[in-house]
Amino acid sequence: MELLVASAIGMMTAVGVYLVLNQRTFPVIVGLTLLSYAVNVFLFSSGRLAVDRPPIITGADAYTDPLPQALVLTAIVISFGMTALIVVLALRGFLETETDTADILTEDLAPEGEADKTAGAP
Amino acid sequence: MTSWIIAPAILPAMTAALLILVWRRDIQMQRIVSVVATLALLGVAVFLYHLASDGEVHVYRLGAWPAPYGIVLVLDRLSATMVLLTAVLALAVLAYAVAGWDKRGRHFHALFQFQLLGLNGAFLTGDIFNLFVFFEVMLIASYGLMLHGGGARRLRAGFQYVAINIVASALFLIAIGLIYGVTGTLNMADLAVKVPQVAAGDQALLKTGALLLLLVFAIKAAFVPLHWWLPATYVAASAPVAALFAIMTKVGAYAIIRVYGTIFGADAGALADMAAPWILPAALLTLFVGAMGILASRSLLDLASFSIIASMGTLLIAVGLFDVDALTTALYYLVHSTLASAALFLLVDLVSERRGQTLDALVPANPISQSPLLGALFLLTALAVIGLPPLSGFIGKLMILNATYEAPQAWLIWTLVLGASLTMTIAFARAGSIVFWETEGPTTGSTWANARVEPMVVIAVLVCATAVLAVFAGPTVEALHATAEQALDPAGYIDAVLGGGQATAETPGG
Numbered sequence: 001m002e003l004l005v006a007s008a009i010g011m012m013t014a015v016g017v018y019l020v021l022n023q024r025t026f027p028v029i030v031g032l033t034l035l036s037y038a039v040n041v042f043l044f045s046s047g048r049l050a051v052d053r054p055p056i057i058t059g060a061d062a063y064t065d066p067l068p069q070a071l072v073l074t075a076i077v078i079s080f081g082m083t084a085l086i087v088v089l090a091l092r093g094f095l096e097t098e099t100d101t102a103d104i105l106t107e108d109l110a111p112e113g114e115a116d117k118t119a120g121a122p
Numbered sequence: 123m124t125s126w127i128i129a130p131a132i133l134p135a136m137t138a139a140l141l142i143l144v145w146r147r148d149i150q151m152q153r154i155v156s157v158v159a160t161l162a163l164l165g166v167a168v169f170l171y172h173l174a175s176d177g178e179v180h181v182y183r184l185g186a187w188p189a190p191y192g193i194v195l196v197l198d199r200l201s202a203t204m205v206l207l208t209a210v211l212a213l214a215v216l217a218y219a220v221a222g223w224d225k226r227g228r229h230f231h232a233l234f235q236f237q238l239l240g241l242n243g244a245f246l247t248g249d250i251f252n253l254f255v256f257f258e259v260m261l262i263a264s265y266g267l268m269l270h271g272g273g274a275r276r277l278r279a280g281f282q283y284v285a286i287n288i289v290a291s292a293l294f295l296i297a298i299g300l301i302y303g304v305t306g307t308l309n310m311a312d313l314a315v316k317v318p319q320v321a322a323g324d325q326a327l328l329k330t331g332a333l334l335l336l337l338v339f340a341i342k343a344a345f346v347p348l349h350w351w352l353p354a355t356y357v358a359a360s361a362p363v364a365a366l367f368a369i370m371t372k373v374g375a376y377a378i379i380r381v382y383g384t385i386f387g388a389d390a391g392a393l394a395d396m397a398a399p400w401i402l403p404a405a406l407l408t409l410f411v412g413a414m415g416i417l418a419s420r421s422l423l424d425l426a427s428f429s430i431i432a433s434m435g436t437l438l439i440a441v442g443l444f445d446v447d448a449l450t451t452a453l454y455y456l457v458h459s460t461l462a463s464a465a466l467f468l469l470v471d472l473v474s475e476r477r478g479q480t481l482d483a484l485v486p487a488n489p490i491s492q493s494p495l496l497g498a499l500f501l502l503t504a505l506a507v508i509g510l511p512p513l514s515g516f517i518g519k520l521m522i523l524n525a526t527y528e529a530p531q532a533w534l535i536w537t538l539v540l541g542a543s544l545t546m547t548i549a550f551a552r553a554g555s556i557v558f559w560e561t562e563g564p565t566t567g568s569t570w571a572n573a574r575v576e577p578m579v580v581i582a583v584l585v586c587a588t589a590v591l592a593v594f595a596g597p598t599v600e601a602l603h604a605t606a607e608q609a610l611d612p613a614g615y616i617d618a619v620l621g622g623g624q625a626t627a628e629t630p631g632g
Contacts, residue, residue, distance in 0.1 A: 020289065025281060032288045039295045046303035068302065071251060075295055078258050082291070085265060086284045093277040102281060 005045055012038035024100045025090035032086065036079035043072050123173065127182040127197045129166045130205050130242035133159060138235035146229070153220045156231035160213050163238065167202075167209035174202035177604065179618035181248070189620045190312040196248035196619060199605035200453075204245040204376055207457055210587070211369055211464055212238055218468050218580045219362040226360065227270040236263035237366065244373055248619055250301065250308045250335075253377065254294050257342075261287050264370065267363045268355060279358035286351045290341045293334055300331030311619035314384055314612045318391030325392055332386055336378070336397050343374025344434050346408040353415070353427040361471030364426070365464040371434050372456055379441060379449065384612045387444070401442035402531065406538055409435025413542035416549045422470040422482035425553055429466065429507050432542055433459035436509075439535055440522050449606035451521035454599060458514040458591055462506040465584035469503055472496060472577055473557060476567025484553055486560040491567035492578075497558040499581050504550040506588045509543055514591035519543065521599070 012034045019031025047068030055066040094100050137159035145151040173180060180197040183189065216234065224230040240260025247253050265287075269280050302308055304324045305316040320328055337348075344352040352371070356364045382397035390396075412432025419425040437459060440452035474482035476490035490496065502513065509515035519539060526535045567573075591598060608614060 020285070028285055032285065032292075035289065035292045039292045039299075043295055043299045046299035048303075067308075068299075071298070071302075074251075074255065078255070078291070079288070081262065082258075082284070082288050085262070086281065086288065089265075089269075089277060089281050089284060093274065093281055096277060097274045102285070103278075 001049055001051070005041060005049060009038050009042050009045075012041070023102055025093065025102045026100065028102050029083065029086055029090060033079075033083055036075070036083070040072050040075055040079070043075060044068055124180050124182045124197075126166065126170060126173070127180060127195045127246060128184075130163060130170070130209075130246065131195075131239055133163055133166065134235040134238040134242065138232045138239065141232040141235065142229065149225060152231045153224065156235065157213075157216060157220065159235065160209070160216050160238070163242075164206075164209040164213055167206040170197055171202045171206045173197065174199050175601070177608065179608070179614050181618050190307050190309045193252050194248040194309065194311075194619055195246045196310075196615070197246060198608055198615065199601075200376070200379065200609045201245045203453065203457070203602070203605055204372075205242050207372075207460060208238065208241050208245070208369055211366065211460060214464065214580050214584055215362045215366045215468075218365070218577050221574045221576045223271075223360055223362050227272060229266070230270055233263050233266040233270070234366070237267060239263075241369060241373065245376060248310050250310060250313070250381075251298055254291070254298060257294070257373075258291065260370070260373070261291075264363075264367065267366070268359045270363055271360045276358045279354045283351055283355045286341065290338050293341075294338045297331045297334035297338065300327055300334065304328045304331065309619065310380070310385055311612075311616045314387075314389070314616050315620070317385060317393060318389060320391075320393075322392070329393055329396060332381075332393065332396065333400070335381060336400060339374045339377045339381070340404065341374070343371050343378065343438065344408070344431055345404045345438070346411045346431070346435075349408065349411070349431050352431060353424060356427040356430065356467070357421075357423045361467055364423075365467040368430065368460050368463040368467065371430060372437075372460055375434070375437055375441060375452075375456060378438075379452075379609055383444065383449070383610050384615055387610060387612055389612060395444055398442055398444050401438055405435050405438035405442050406531075406534060407435075408432075408438065409538050409542050411435075413545040417545050419549065419553070420484055422474065422484065422553060422557070423467075425484075425549065426463065426466045426470050429546065430459075430463050432546065433463060433507070436519065436522060436539060436542070439539070440525060443526065443529060444610065445525075446603065446606045446610055448522075448525040449610060450599060450603045451518065451525045453602045453605060454514075454521060454591075454595075455518035457598075458506070458518045458588055461584050461587050461591070462503065462513075462515060465499075465503045465581050465588075466507055468577065468581050468584070469496070469499055472581070473500070477557075478566045484556050486556060486562070488563045488566045489561035490557075491565050491569055492573060493558055493565075495578065497554070499578070499585065500554055500558070502585045503581070504554065506585065508546045508550055510547065512589070512592060513585075514588040514595070517592050517595050 016031045016035035016038060019027045022028055047065030050064040053062045053064040055064050055069050057063050141152055141155060174197050182195040184193045240256050240263055243256035244253055244260060247256055265284050268283060269276050304320060304327050305313055307313055307316055341348045356367060386393055386396055388394050409432055412428050412435050415428030416425055419428060437452055437455050440448045470482055473496055477487050480487040506513040506515045509519035523536060526532050
């Protein structure tokens with residue numbers, strides 16, 4: 001199970017990082033979502049992996065750590081909110097400018113130029 | 123008495139909720155409520171500063187849960203100083219914004235109050251995961267504020283800003299997971315106790331977590347090479363928002379002082395002082411890039427943004443030494459640079475709104491109205507930002523040079539700090555001459571009859587604050603010296619939070 005969880009985290013992080021480096025907003029958002037999934041599973045595993053144990057001290061001698069589960073819940077809520085926000089941002093940006101690039105375009109910048117900040121802009 | 127510690131978080135939260143629920147359409151009522159709430163916040167902050175100035179560490183336990191299990195808010199001199207600074211800056215920025223900026227988008231005041239909630243919470247919390255949560259509150263509000271005013275350019279810069287912060291949050295959570303997996307606790311005081319006891323086999327894992335955390339704070343504090351989001355964001359944001367953001371980078375600096383001074387400080391056994399070898403080189407590089415950026419600026423807003431980066435570099439040089447004298451100067455410079463940068467951003471806004479189409483570009487244009495007054499304010503603000511006498515920037519830089527005199531890298535620090543001051547002087551002198559002197563044609567901008575006076579008063583007050591900081595440098599430094607001593611001595615902190623006997627309390631799981 002350790003191998004499965006570890007490789008799942010690794011895969012999601014790798015794909016997430018690859019997509020975040022993309023130039024268009026949609027893949028970036030998918031990448032950020034994958035990154036947050038990887039982080040959630042990682043946080044969950046920081047309380048050690050255990051099967052069939054209640055996350056509460058009931059008197060039974062075997063229990064699993066409840067805190068990471070609470071942390072993951074918080075992290076899920078926050079990353080969900082952030083994803084919703086960035087989707088709206090990307091959509092508004094697309095509708096207002098009709099391009100899907102994540103770069104800051106040269107004409108966006110006052111005054112003219114600032115080419116160093118927009119390296120790679122189309 | 124200790125229940126007041128939660129007031130800086132509760133008060134803005136309630137105010138923001140009220141503003142949205144009750145007065146969402148009434149801008150006049152929003153302004154009144156927001157200003158009154160911020161004044162009250164300032165009152166609370168002064169009271170808390172007074173409370174903390176007895177040298178004790180005060181703890182507020184949420185839900186009265188005992189320390190490593192429940193979340194605690196901790197008030198010591200450092201957090202009280204930061205909360206007071208936030209309140210002062212917030213009041214100044216708000217006074218500027220109510221002169222008109224707050225009407226250019228919706229819910230400015232509610233977002234502003236939420237931002238204060240996040241800032242104050244981050245300064246007061248004594249738990250790393252809670253620090254993450256308050257960071258997110260602060261960031262969500264800052265996304266809204268950054269987009270205040272709208273427009274395609276803000277949207278695109280906003281997308282980058284949000285994206286880099288989501289990545290930083292992911293790193294923050296990974297670091298938290300690593301630290302929790304090794305130590306079994308997230309309470310800062312408990313961590314300070316547990317970190318030296320970590321088994322040798324787990325130290326590498328813990329170090330990885332701690333350095334990832336440093337990376338997160340470095341993104342917030344705009345360390346080179348993680349600073350690229352800052353100029354893009356601050357240039358695109360509206361002026362009062364950029365001025366308020368002057369304290370956002372300082373949150374990163376505060377978190378570094380707190381985490382690497384208290385938890386991974388001198389007493390942390392094998393992991394003692396592990397951030398220091400990373401911070402100093404990064405700080406020197408930050409100062410260098412900041413100074414170069416200032417010199418290369420083609421607009422006033424770029425000038426202001428890169429001067430924030432340069433000031434973070436100067437500040438972090440002193441933080442990176444992690445001794446009491448250096449930290450004292452770092453805190454002094456932190457207070458100074460927050461006020462000075464805020465004044466600069468507000469002043470740039472006043473100048474560019476008078477220049478019509480030219481805005482803040484550094485090209486010759488029409489002369490602007492009230493240019494003697496604005497020019498004088500620009501001169502004073504520039505003196506403060508560059509660090510020339512007689513304002514507090516000079517004293518701050520002098521103290522940093524003095525504190526680093528015996529450091530092994532003193533020659534490099536001195537060269538860079540002095541060189542950066544010279545570069546900044548040239549750049550500011552050039553910018554000022556172009557904007558105020560290289561002018562022709564008719565005067566543009568609002569005349570005295572219809573110009574708002576409040577914005578100029580706010581800037582003047584901020585500049586005066588740096589002058590006051592310079593005049594009362596003696597008592598200020600004395601207070602900050604005690605602050606630095608307390609921040610670098612975790613014993614009192616641990617004692618107050620864990621109450622002595624509970625220090626070795628068992629944590630569940632494992």
